[in-house]
Amino acid sequence: MSKSKSTRRDFLTKVGQGAALAATGGLVWSYLLQQQARATPFALRPPGAVSESDFNAKCIKCGQCVDACPYDTLHLARAGDHIPIGTPYFTPRDVPCYMCPDIPCKVACPTGALEPELEDINDSRMxxxxxxxxxxxxxxxxxxxxxxxxxxxxxxxxxxxxxxxxxxxxxxxxxxxxxxxxxxxxxxxxxxxxxxxxxxxxxxxxxxxxxxxxxxxGWTIETPITQEFKSKAKTKEHSTTKRGLDYLNEGEL
Amino acid sequence: MSGESRHGRLGPNGRPVRPFVMPSTFSGKLRVWRYIIFRRMVQLGVLLLFFGTVNWGWSIAERPVLSGDLSGSEVLGLIPLADPFAVLQIFFTRHVLQPQVLIGAGIILAVYAFLGGRTWCAWMCPVNMVTDLAAWVRRRLGVRDAFSLGRHIRYTVLALALVLSALTGVAAFEWISPISMFHRELIFGIGLGWTAVLGVFLFDLFIIRNGWCGHLCPLGAFYAQVGRVAQVRVSFDKQTCTHCGECAKLCPEPQVLNLHKATEAGMVASGECTNCGRCITICPEDSLRFDWRWHIKAQGQSKSEDNQVQPSERRAA
Missing domain, CATH: 3.30.70.20 (Alpha-Beta Plaits)
Known part of the structure; x- marks a missing residue:
């Protein structure tokens, strides 16, 4: 009887210890993840990058976009770079994105962290x-x-x-x-x-x-009142070009 | 079982127990070191292919040789490859991925399910080189474990990685993995990732033997599960084995060399075996060697059939 009691207690202790260890480890671990995620807004991503949280989840940190970039614009964040580790970013003052029309970095991305639907580089928002x-x-x-x-x-x-x-x-x-x-x-x-x-x-x-x-x-909305303002504004006289030039060329600057 | 004779201790098969002796000739030494040489060639060769492709523009027929890193890559711009554990974590963040990376992860999963899950660990993972070095130095210095840690804890870490991926919305292990930091920074440029690798080295050297790879690493735990169906296995010949124990002394996962299980299965069946081949080259009796699972099974069956046939034959005779 007492033996079964003690084994039950042992078992519960073991379970408690395991759970406490896992919970403590999990807390420290998630703190590390949050610390890294906090730096996300300071990273400029390759063209076509999906929203910040989606990008953080989807990027597998393989660097195929870095390989594909013909201008060596992109880098993978290294430990200590204050950008979520392993994710691609660029520093425009060093090398900007030269906006390749075929967007090779997006094509290389295997996960869809760089939006596959981006067709025109001019639509990108880095x-x-x-x-x-x-x-x-x-x-x-x-x-x-x-x-x-x-x-x-x-x-x-x-x-x-x-x-x-x-x-x-x-x-x-x-x-x-x-x-x-x-x-x-x-x-x-x-x-x-x-x-x-x-x-x-x-x-x-x-x-x-x-x-x-x-x-x-008000001036951007079409209402009867704003119409009235607009018609008045149109009738206002502008200074002629000649008078303007005379003003610039006469007297002190 | 084992008895004494004038030759020394005898194994259960009646043969004298001989210790492993390192051959004195260089060619003999090379034979003992053959798997570790192959493994380093594979590990460093793959890293070199990645490095050459991104830094020196290595290409064949204008196709990049091996672009990316060990998390995800593409061979000759044709075959996608991806880390299935990373993809699993992203799956737990509830994000839909492109087919390319799913195909890549499927290919890698199939390859390691065939070759042995943890073949990744011994033959591909760059951290293996660091932890092997730590284990070697440790043997030289005779360092003892600082405390005991169960080898099953890695499965808790594996579960935690998936739970945290679901809770935080990012691939939890990929964001702190010293493995990814190591190969990524070797390929794309050195940052502070080496500090994490140094941490793994010191942990393995001073705290616990094979502490990282054998106790904590969730990627190894993942591949141990993949390895349950592995076709490449170390076969075990109970006829020649003298139970000298040389293999278990060197094995980074000595629990897989359980003699009862190995005798029963005719091989090292556990998915936790990394197929590193150390036991094969150190065995003084050549009782261990790489073989195919189906071959081992077929042999085992034919042997047991022999055993069944023999008594009946005797009776008939």
């Missing part, structure tokens, strides 16, 4: 170019616009807009990124002539805001 206006040469009034000229989707992803200049009659010509077209290839970041790039590709989730449905931009 990141979003963001301009640091404090350090952008164009924003200092210089005629740089290198990013605009280097952009593979120039005049769509990056346009040049004129902007009033405080100390001069002359306008500034400043680059403006359009998230509707920017693929995040990073050619602009590579080309930027400043010591540290003033235009950088970043995961849109980290920089992009959202207006939300509770704001209505």
């Amino acid at each position: 990141g979003l170019a963001v301009i640091d206006v404090e350090n952008c040469l164009s924003w200092q009034g210089l005629r740089c616009e290198i990013c605009h000229r280097e952009c593979p989707l120039t005049d769509q992803a990056i346009t040049v807009e004129h902007h009033p200049r405080r100390i001069s009659k002359h306008a500034m010509f400043v680059p403006l990124v359009h998230s509707s077209h920017c693929t995040g290839c990073g050619i602009c970041e590579k080309a930027c002539p400043t010591q540290e790039a003033a235009i950088r590709v970043i995961n849109p989730r980290l920089v992009q805001g959202k207006i939300g449905d509770h704001y209505r931009l």
Whole structure:
């Protein structure tokens, strides 16, 4: 009787010890996984990468995309790189994505972590170019616009807009990124002539805001009232070209 | 069973028990080392093919020779290969994969189900080179285990890998695997993965004999299950075996050399056997050798038939 009791106790102890070990090990293990996953937003993925969480699950870390890339753009994150281990990423300032039309990295991916349905490289969204206006040469009034000229989707992803200049009659010509077209290839970041790039590709989730449905931009909506505003705006007189030129050529700048 | 004679101890088959003696000639030594040489050639050769393909652009007829790494690869741009355990983990994260990687995992699964699941461990896994080195140094230094650890714990780690994959949504073992870190960084560039490999080395050297490969590694545990149906097995000849125990001293998984089971099956049947071939080359009686499972079984049956026939023949005579 006492013997069977003690064996039952032994058995329960064994089960308890096993469960405690597995639970402790599992906790430490899942902590390690979370630590790595936390770095996910800072990695720029190859074109066609599926959403962050899906990519983390689907990427088998085989590096076939790295093999396929003809420009050595892609690397696999090594231990200590502060990017989920073994996953492919690129650093545009070193080598940007040159947007091969046949997308060899996507073709090489065996798991579908790089969206097989991506047909046009211009539809890829690797990141979003963001301009640091404090350090952008164009924003200092210089005629740089290198990013605009280097952009593979120039005049769509990056346009040049004129902007009033405080100390001069002359306008500034400043680059403006359009998230509707920017693929995040990073050619602009590579080309930027400043010591540290003033235009950088970043995961849109980290920089992009959202207006939300509770704001209505009246001038974008067709209503009877906005129609009235539009007709009035059209009748407003613009300054003639001649007057504008005279203004620029007369007197102090 | 074993008795004394003027030659020394006798085995159960009545033959004197002889210890293993390393041949003095170089060719004799090469014969003893033949499997370890083959294994290193396979392990390093495959790594070299991967490395050459990505770093030196090795190709045949403009097709990359072996692109990728041991987690997933493609041979000559035609045959996909993939780590079935990694695919299983991704399956547990509830993500649908492309057919290419599923076919690749199926091919690898079939190959190792045929060759012996843990043939992966001894013949392909790069960590094996590290743990074999640790085991060798350990034998030289005579290090004892720091504490005892059951060899079944790897199946708990295997289960934990799958459960955590389901809970966290990422392939749990792939994200911390020192095996993947090791081959990936050897192929694609060295990072801090070597620290994990060093950890495995020190654990095996000072803490527990064959601690990583023989006790903890869930990939080995996975392949041990695949190996249950393996066709390439080490056959065991009970007629010549003297129970000298040389094989079990060297075997990284000595529990597979259970003499009762081996005598019954005529082979080392356990899926935990890595087919490393150490026992074969160290056996002083040549009682062990690689053979096909069906061949061993057929022989065993014919022998047992002989045994059944003989008494009846005697009676008839």
